[in-house]
Amino acid sequence: MRLAPLMIMTSVAWLLILVESYVFFEFIVPFPKIHEIGAFTLLALLKVGLTFALGVAWFAIMFLLRYFYVRSRGAARPPS
């Protein structure tokens, strides 16, 4: 059963990719173009910020999963 935790991590990565990509293409991409100015500027900044947040969320969750995996094994913890 040494593969079970890694299979769970793979499944979590799968679900996150599905959900985040859907959010990106359906909600963030249709925002106004980032070179438009005026009332849309705030939306444009929000577009960039949300995209960045999606990426950060994926990496953070994957990073946390590895942290808990390594800690549960009581092994030498890699620098992070």
Next chain:
Amino acid sequence: MLPTARDLLSLSVAFAVPFLIVLSLMPRYARFLAKRGMVVEDVHKVGAPKVPSPAGPLLILSLVVAEVVEFVISPTIIPLVIAAVVLIAGLVGLFDDLFVLGGKEKPLLLILAGVPVVVAELFNPTVYSSRLYFPIFGPTGEHFTIFSILLLASMPIVANAYNMMDSFNGEISGFTFLTSLALILGIGLRVFTSPSLATERLAIAVPLAAVSLAFYIFNRYPAKAFDGDSGALAFGAMYAVVAVTGGVEFAAIIAIVPAILNSFYILSSVRGFVERRKMDARPTYLGEDALLHASKEPSAPSTLVRMLLFDGPLSEKELVRQILLLTAFACLLSAVTSILTWVI
């Protein structure tokens, strides 16, 4: 839509030609490399036996020949685009095999491998569709600029992810074979449920499975040949471009999640792009019991293999079996994604 006799001929040729090239020429090519002293130590075995490397050029040749044959059978530009991508990525890898590229130069050069795809699409807008097909939800709108940037970025990401799965006997060949099957299933479901897409899209994916399967015979434990960076980068770049031209990016990403996680954990633990020969510590070591152990060095990169070995040492053969089982699981998730996208 069921495949026609012509489709079946095209698919059979796409498999048989590269498979037979690798199967018949690899023993001679490995002897040629050994005679010229082009061998590397297999450091995960007692006594570190010498193994001919790089077998990449023969793998690249067989992939390119297969795509040219496909072009002759079904004259569309796509097989030639794929051949160009494989050649560029393979040449970058060969340069790395012979002269060693830096940790940052290699990803930058690999972006070039995606250029023929974008250029071909600009002149002939049938090479790829710049929209993503989501499971259940269907396709997004067309986003050519974003899609093309992602395409260029995917080349170094996927090719390096493949390269980082190339550490043990049979690992890269088995990994490539399994993931290419997931790719073929995804494209197959798309082609046979959508009359707008021709079978050629499926045939261009088949050589990757054929070459990796034939190479597995020589690369499995105990290895008779190593592919080198040239082979791994060519495999990775071809996987990426076939996924894009086949329109199954989603399923393709899912199948290689173990490789993506492996790369991410390595890059985050060594803090950036570091050439593997320059890393401070190795992730694993060969114990006196001839088994592979996880390194206790805090500075060792957190590879998937090191994480697997935290539960105790394993033989190289068993370790690769575990990695391929994890890959098969990811391919299963990929198959579910394909079914949700194209069938339901």
